[in-house]
Amino acid sequence: MAIIIELDVMLAKRKMKVNDLAAAVGITPQNLSVLKSGRAKAIRFSTLEAICDHLSCQPGDILVYQSEDIKQGH
Protein backbone atom coordinates (compact mmCIF):
# COMPACT_ATOMS: atom_id res chain seq x y z
CA MET A 1 0.00 0.00 0.00
CA ALA A 2 1.18 3.52 -0.73
CA ILE A 3 0.38 4.75 2.79
CA ILE A 4 3.11 3.83 5.25
CA ILE A 5 2.51 3.79 8.98
CA GLU A 6 5.47 5.13 10.88
CA LEU A 7 4.08 4.50 14.29
CA ASP A 8 7.13 2.54 15.46
CA VAL A 9 9.36 5.50 14.57
CA MET A 10 7.23 7.84 16.66
CA LEU A 11 7.09 5.32 19.49
CA ALA A 12 10.88 5.06 19.45
CA LYS A 13 11.21 8.87 19.43
CA ARG A 14 8.88 9.18 22.40
CA LYS A 15 10.42 6.09 24.07
CA MET A 16 6.97 4.62 24.54
CA LYS A 17 5.94 0.97 24.45
CA VAL A 18 3.10 -0.32 22.28
CA ASN A 19 1.20 -1.61 25.29
CA ASP A 20 1.38 1.76 27.02
CA LEU A 21 0.15 3.61 23.94
CA ALA A 22 -2.64 1.08 23.43
CA ALA A 23 -3.78 1.52 27.02
CA ALA A 24 -3.59 5.30 26.74
CA VAL A 25 -5.50 5.43 23.43
CA GLY A 26 -8.07 2.89 24.55
CA ILE A 27 -7.55 0.21 21.92
CA THR A 28 -6.25 -3.32 22.31
CA PRO A 29 -2.53 -4.05 21.80
CA GLN A 30 -3.35 -6.44 18.95
CA ASN A 31 -5.27 -3.70 17.14
CA LEU A 32 -2.33 -1.36 17.56
CA SER A 33 -0.08 -4.14 16.28
CA VAL A 34 -2.30 -4.47 13.20
CA LEU A 35 -2.04 -0.71 12.65
CA LYS A 36 1.72 -0.69 13.20
CA SER A 37 2.35 -3.56 10.80
CA GLY A 38 0.38 -1.81 8.03
CA ARG A 39 -2.30 -4.49 7.77
CA ALA A 40 -5.10 -2.11 8.79
CA LYS A 41 -7.60 -1.20 6.08
CA ALA A 42 -8.77 2.03 7.74
CA ILE A 43 -8.23 4.19 10.79
CA ARG A 44 -10.92 6.12 12.65
CA PHE A 45 -10.40 9.86 13.17
CA SER A 46 -10.97 9.32 16.89
CA THR A 47 -8.15 6.74 17.04
CA LEU A 48 -5.83 9.01 15.02
CA GLU A 49 -6.68 11.95 17.25
CA ALA A 50 -5.95 9.93 20.40
CA ILE A 51 -2.63 8.64 19.03
CA CYS A 52 -1.54 12.14 17.97
CA ASP A 53 -2.58 13.48 21.35
CA HIS A 54 -0.56 10.91 23.30
CA LEU A 55 2.49 11.03 21.05
CA SER A 56 2.28 14.83 20.70
CA CYS A 57 2.62 14.70 16.96
CA GLN A 58 0.75 15.44 13.73
CA PRO A 59 -1.10 12.82 11.59
CA GLY A 60 1.60 13.39 8.95
CA ASP A 61 4.23 12.14 11.38
CA ILE A 62 2.47 8.78 11.53
CA LEU A 63 0.99 8.44 8.05
CA VAL A 64 3.35 8.90 5.14
CA TYR A 65 2.42 8.64 1.46
CA GLN A 66 4.98 6.91 -0.71
CA SER A 67 4.36 6.29 -4.39
CA GLU A 68 4.44 2.66 -5.51
CA ASP A 69 7.09 3.61 -8.12
CA ILE A 70 9.42 4.99 -5.43
CA LYS A 71 8.85 1.89 -3.30
CA GLN A 72 9.82 -0.34 -6.20
CA GLY A 73 12.93 1.78 -6.86
CA HIS A 74 11.98 3.25 -10.28
Add this chain to the structure above:
Amino acid sequence: MHDKTLQNNTFLSLNDSLLLITSLYDDKLATIVQSKVILTMSSSALSRISKVSKFVRWCLLFVGLLHVISFMFTLALAEPTADGYRLAMEVGNQTYTVNITSKDAKSPLGEALAAENFNILAILGSVDVVFTTVLYYFLFRLFSLYQRGSIFEDSNIQCFKLVGYSLMAWVVADLLYPVLVVLVIRFTGLSDVMPLFFGIGSEDLWRLLCGLMISVIGWIMAQARTLQQEQELTI
Protein backbone atom coordinates in the same frame (compact mmCIF):
# COMPACT_ATOMS: atom_id res chain seq x y z
CA MET B 1 -14.97 -4.21 17.94
CA HIS B 2 -12.60 -5.84 20.39
CA ASP B 3 -13.34 -3.25 23.01
CA LYS B 4 -17.06 -3.86 22.77
CA THR B 5 -16.49 -7.55 22.97
CA LEU B 6 -14.28 -7.25 25.99
CA GLN B 7 -16.99 -5.32 27.80
CA ASN B 8 -19.71 -7.92 27.51
CA ASN B 9 -18.13 -11.26 26.83
CA THR B 10 -18.07 -14.15 29.24
CA PHE B 11 -14.64 -15.38 28.15
CA LEU B 12 -12.53 -12.70 29.73
CA SER B 13 -9.86 -15.13 30.84
CA LEU B 14 -9.46 -16.39 27.28
CA ASN B 15 -9.18 -12.86 25.93
CA ASP B 16 -6.75 -11.86 28.66
CA SER B 17 -4.43 -14.70 27.81
CA LEU B 18 -4.74 -13.96 24.10
CA LEU B 19 -3.97 -10.30 24.70
CA LEU B 20 -0.84 -11.33 26.53
CA ILE B 21 0.24 -13.49 23.59
CA THR B 22 -0.41 -10.78 21.02
CA SER B 23 1.47 -8.22 23.05
CA LEU B 24 4.51 -9.95 21.60
CA TYR B 25 3.49 -8.23 18.29
CA ASP B 26 2.91 -11.39 16.34
CA ASP B 27 0.66 -10.32 13.46
CA LYS B 28 -0.50 -13.81 12.59
CA LEU B 29 -1.58 -14.38 16.14
CA ALA B 30 -3.41 -11.08 16.09
CA THR B 31 -5.54 -12.32 13.20
CA ILE B 32 -6.33 -15.54 15.02
CA VAL B 33 -7.27 -13.56 18.11
CA GLN B 34 -9.67 -11.43 16.09
CA SER B 35 -11.60 -14.47 14.91
CA LYS B 36 -11.57 -16.00 18.41
CA VAL B 37 -12.97 -12.81 19.93
CA ILE B 38 -15.78 -12.70 17.36
CA LEU B 39 -16.67 -16.24 18.30
CA THR B 40 -17.19 -15.24 21.92
CA MET B 41 -19.81 -12.66 20.94
CA SER B 42 -22.76 -15.03 21.00
CA SER B 43 -21.61 -18.20 22.68
CA SER B 44 -25.13 -19.46 23.50
CA ALA B 45 -26.27 -19.13 19.87
CA LEU B 46 -23.10 -20.84 18.70
CA SER B 47 -23.64 -23.66 21.16
CA ARG B 48 -27.15 -24.16 19.80
CA ILE B 49 -25.90 -24.08 16.21
CA SER B 50 -23.26 -26.62 17.12
CA LYS B 51 -25.81 -28.99 18.67
CA VAL B 52 -28.27 -28.74 15.77
CA SER B 53 -25.44 -29.14 13.26
CA LYS B 54 -24.26 -32.27 15.01
CA PHE B 55 -27.76 -33.73 14.68
CA VAL B 56 -28.03 -32.72 11.02
CA ARG B 57 -24.58 -34.19 10.35
CA TRP B 58 -25.58 -37.57 11.75
CA CYS B 59 -28.85 -37.43 9.76
CA LEU B 60 -26.90 -36.70 6.57
CA LEU B 61 -24.51 -39.55 7.29
CA PHE B 62 -27.39 -41.94 7.94
CA VAL B 63 -29.42 -40.92 4.88
CA GLY B 64 -26.33 -40.87 2.67
CA LEU B 65 -25.24 -44.36 3.72
CA LEU B 66 -28.81 -45.63 3.40
CA HIS B 67 -28.95 -44.23 -0.13
CA VAL B 68 -25.70 -45.86 -1.24
CA ILE B 69 -26.31 -49.17 0.54
CA SER B 70 -29.87 -49.50 -0.80
CA PHE B 71 -28.54 -48.80 -4.32
CA MET B 72 -25.84 -51.47 -3.95
CA PHE B 73 -28.34 -53.90 -2.43
CA THR B 74 -30.84 -53.38 -5.25
CA LEU B 75 -28.10 -53.61 -7.87
CA ALA B 76 -26.90 -56.91 -6.46
CA LEU B 77 -30.18 -58.63 -5.59
CA ALA B 78 -33.08 -57.10 -7.51
CA GLU B 79 -34.54 -58.72 -10.66
CA PRO B 80 -35.47 -56.58 -13.66
CA THR B 81 -39.17 -56.36 -14.57
CA ALA B 82 -41.04 -54.69 -17.43
CA ASP B 83 -41.30 -51.32 -15.65
CA GLY B 84 -38.43 -51.39 -13.18
CA TYR B 85 -36.97 -53.74 -10.59
CA ARG B 86 -38.40 -56.24 -8.12
CA LEU B 87 -36.66 -57.18 -4.90
CA ALA B 88 -38.03 -60.35 -3.26
CA MET B 89 -37.04 -61.44 0.24
CA GLU B 90 -38.11 -64.56 2.06
CA VAL B 91 -38.39 -64.22 5.83
CA GLY B 92 -39.62 -67.45 7.38
CA ASN B 93 -42.72 -68.53 5.48
CA GLN B 94 -43.47 -65.02 4.28
CA THR B 95 -42.19 -63.49 1.03
CA TYR B 96 -41.77 -59.73 0.90
CA THR B 97 -41.46 -57.99 -2.45
CA VAL B 98 -40.40 -54.44 -3.19
CA ASN B 99 -41.17 -53.00 -6.64
CA ILE B 100 -38.95 -50.16 -7.79
CA THR B 101 -40.24 -48.04 -10.66
CA SER B 102 -39.04 -44.68 -11.91
CA LYS B 103 -40.62 -42.15 -14.24
CA ASP B 104 -38.49 -39.16 -15.22
CA ALA B 105 -36.89 -37.58 -18.28
CA LYS B 106 -34.64 -40.63 -18.67
CA SER B 107 -37.52 -43.16 -18.69
CA PRO B 108 -37.65 -43.60 -22.52
CA LEU B 109 -33.92 -44.36 -22.52
CA GLY B 110 -34.41 -46.78 -19.62
CA GLU B 111 -37.13 -48.62 -21.56
CA ALA B 112 -34.91 -48.80 -24.66
CA LEU B 113 -31.98 -50.09 -22.61
CA ALA B 114 -34.19 -52.67 -20.88
CA ALA B 115 -35.44 -53.86 -24.28
CA GLU B 116 -31.81 -54.49 -25.25
CA ASN B 117 -31.21 -56.37 -21.96
CA PHE B 118 -28.92 -53.76 -20.41
CA ASN B 119 -28.74 -53.24 -16.66
CA ILE B 120 -30.50 -49.87 -16.51
CA LEU B 121 -30.03 -49.50 -12.76
CA ALA B 122 -26.24 -49.72 -13.10
CA ILE B 123 -26.11 -47.53 -16.20
CA LEU B 124 -28.60 -44.77 -15.35
CA GLY B 125 -28.82 -45.05 -11.57
CA SER B 126 -25.09 -44.68 -10.93
CA VAL B 127 -25.04 -41.01 -12.03
CA ASP B 128 -27.69 -40.07 -9.52
CA VAL B 129 -25.94 -42.00 -6.76
CA VAL B 130 -22.59 -40.35 -7.51
CA PHE B 131 -24.04 -36.84 -7.45
CA THR B 132 -26.17 -37.53 -4.39
CA THR B 133 -23.10 -38.83 -2.55
CA VAL B 134 -21.09 -35.76 -3.58
CA LEU B 135 -23.90 -33.51 -2.31
CA TYR B 136 -24.13 -35.39 0.98
CA TYR B 137 -20.36 -35.11 1.36
CA PHE B 138 -20.32 -31.31 0.87
CA LEU B 139 -23.31 -30.87 3.18
CA PHE B 140 -21.63 -33.09 5.75
CA ARG B 141 -18.49 -30.95 5.53
CA LEU B 142 -20.54 -27.75 5.84
CA PHE B 143 -22.34 -28.93 8.96
CA SER B 144 -19.05 -30.22 10.42
CA LEU B 145 -17.75 -26.66 10.11
CA TYR B 146 -20.91 -25.31 11.76
CA GLN B 147 -20.50 -27.83 14.55
CA ARG B 148 -16.93 -26.63 15.14
CA GLY B 149 -18.17 -23.04 15.42
CA SER B 150 -16.98 -21.91 12.00
CA ILE B 151 -19.94 -20.07 10.46
CA PHE B 152 -18.91 -17.34 8.05
CA GLU B 153 -15.41 -18.52 7.23
CA ASP B 154 -13.96 -19.00 3.76
CA SER B 155 -14.27 -22.80 4.07
CA ASN B 156 -18.03 -22.47 4.72
CA ILE B 157 -18.43 -20.27 1.66
CA GLN B 158 -16.48 -22.76 -0.43
CA CYS B 159 -18.73 -25.62 0.76
CA PHE B 160 -21.83 -23.55 -0.03
CA LYS B 161 -20.58 -22.83 -3.54
CA LEU B 162 -19.63 -26.48 -4.10
CA VAL B 163 -23.15 -27.60 -3.15
CA GLY B 164 -24.56 -25.17 -5.71
CA TYR B 165 -22.09 -26.17 -8.41
CA SER B 166 -22.75 -29.88 -7.76
CA LEU B 167 -26.48 -29.38 -8.27
CA MET B 168 -25.87 -27.57 -11.54
CA ALA B 169 -23.31 -30.16 -12.66
CA TRP B 170 -25.89 -32.86 -11.91
CA VAL B 171 -28.30 -31.24 -14.38
CA VAL B 172 -25.59 -30.98 -17.04
CA ALA B 173 -24.65 -34.64 -16.45
CA ASP B 174 -28.33 -35.63 -16.67
CA LEU B 175 -28.52 -33.91 -20.05
CA LEU B 176 -25.31 -35.26 -21.54
CA TYR B 177 -25.02 -38.68 -19.92
CA PRO B 178 -27.91 -40.38 -21.83
CA VAL B 179 -26.43 -39.13 -25.12
CA LEU B 180 -23.01 -40.43 -24.08
CA VAL B 181 -24.47 -43.81 -23.09
CA VAL B 182 -26.20 -44.24 -26.46
CA LEU B 183 -23.07 -43.15 -28.38
CA VAL B 184 -20.89 -45.61 -26.42
CA ILE B 185 -23.38 -48.44 -27.03
CA ARG B 186 -23.54 -47.62 -30.74
CA PHE B 187 -19.79 -47.23 -31.28
CA THR B 188 -18.94 -50.39 -29.36
CA GLY B 189 -21.48 -52.27 -31.50
CA LEU B 190 -23.52 -53.49 -28.53
CA SER B 191 -26.69 -52.26 -30.22
CA ASP B 192 -27.48 -50.67 -33.58
CA VAL B 193 -31.09 -49.73 -32.94
CA MET B 194 -30.61 -47.56 -29.87
CA PRO B 195 -32.06 -44.09 -30.60
CA LEU B 196 -30.47 -40.89 -29.24
CA PHE B 197 -32.20 -39.43 -26.19
CA PHE B 198 -31.99 -35.85 -25.03
CA GLY B 199 -34.47 -34.74 -22.43
CA ILE B 200 -34.89 -32.38 -19.49
CA GLY B 201 -37.49 -32.87 -16.77
CA SER B 202 -39.08 -30.51 -14.28
CA GLU B 203 -36.91 -32.10 -11.58
CA ASP B 204 -33.80 -31.05 -13.52
CA LEU B 205 -35.07 -27.49 -13.85
CA TRP B 206 -35.81 -27.38 -10.13
CA ARG B 207 -32.31 -28.70 -9.38
CA LEU B 208 -30.77 -26.12 -11.70
CA LEU B 209 -32.71 -23.31 -10.01
CA CYS B 210 -31.70 -24.54 -6.52
CA GLY B 211 -28.05 -24.84 -7.60
CA LEU B 212 -28.11 -21.35 -9.06
CA MET B 213 -29.69 -19.86 -5.93
CA ILE B 214 -27.23 -21.61 -3.61
CA SER B 215 -24.28 -20.44 -5.74
CA VAL B 216 -25.55 -16.84 -5.64
CA ILE B 217 -26.01 -17.05 -1.86
CA GLY B 218 -22.43 -18.39 -1.60
CA TRP B 219 -21.18 -15.50 -3.71
CA ILE B 220 -23.07 -12.98 -1.52
CA MET B 221 -21.62 -14.66 1.57
CA ALA B 222 -18.13 -14.22 0.08
CA GLN B 223 -18.83 -10.49 -0.39
CA ALA B 224 -20.10 -10.26 3.18
CA ARG B 225 -16.94 -11.98 4.38
CA THR B 226 -14.81 -9.38 2.56
CA LEU B 227 -16.82 -6.59 4.23
CA GLN B 228 -16.40 -8.28 7.61
CA GLN B 229 -12.63 -8.57 7.11
CA GLU B 230 -12.43 -4.88 6.20
CA GLN B 231 -14.47 -3.99 9.27
CA GLU B 232 -12.17 -6.12 11.45
CA LEU B 233 -9.16 -4.24 10.09
CA THR B 234 -10.61 -0.79 10.82
CA ILE B 235 -8.78 0.50 13.87
